[in-house]
Amino acid sequence: xxxxxxxxxxxxxxxxxxxxxxxxxxxxxxxxxxxxxxxxxxxxxxxxxxxxxxxxxxxxxxxxxxxxxxxxxxxxxxxxxxxxxxxxxxxxxxxxxxxxxxxxxxxxxxxxxxxxxxxxxxxxxxxxxxxxx
Numbered sequence: 001x002x003x004x005x006x007x008x009x010x011x012x013x014x015x016x017x018x019x020x021x022x023x024x025x026x027x028x029x030x031x032x033x034x035x036x037x038x039x040x041x042x043x044x045x046x047x048x049x050x051x052x053x054x055x056x057x058x059x060x061x062x063x064x065x066x067x068x069x070x071x072x073x074x075x076x077x078x079x080x081x082x083x084x085x086x087x088x089x090x091x092x093x094x095x096x097x098x099x100x101x102x103x104x105x106x107x108x109x110x111x112x113x114x115x116x117x118x119x120x121x122x123x124x125x126x127x128x129x130x131x132x133x
Contacts, residue, residue: 004031004032004037004039004112005029005030005031005032006028006029006030006031006032006039006041007027007028007029008023008027008028008029008030009023009027010023010024010025010026010027011023011024011025012041012042012043013041013042013043014039014040014041014042015038015039015040015041015042015045015066015067016032016037016038016039017037017038017039017068018038018067018068020042036109038065038066038067038068039066039112040063040066040067040112044063044115044116044119045063046059046060046063048060053125053129054082054085054086054089054125055086055118055121055122055125056122056125057082058079058082058083058086058118059115059118059119059122061075061078061079061082062075062079062106062111062112062114062115062118063115065079065111066111066112066115072109072111075111076106076109079102079106079111079114080103080106080107083099083102083103083106083118086099086121087099089128090121090124095121095124098117098118098120098121099117099121101113101114101117102114102117102118105117
């Protein structure tokens, strides 16, 4: 993640290499220069109990890599397989673009960008499940 810029809101928390860091009372901008640092905004984090849908499970896998709880090589395979399975359901152009972006990000080793793309599918998945249920 060389060159990553984190813009943190007041009191926002972020997980960096296993340490939870909380911002102070003012907005902050932090430049992360260490390549391959494990970084996860806690506002983007999905609780394990909430990873109960296909998209949420794939997002959670990306999160495990970002938090350092899953080796990248192992997680990459899981993510790519999960994204492939999601392409069987999400066939509209916007969803396909998000899945393509997530795939590229995984292949580039940018798991935060993959997570961001996948999270954008959560509202669509929620609508699909509401119609199906």
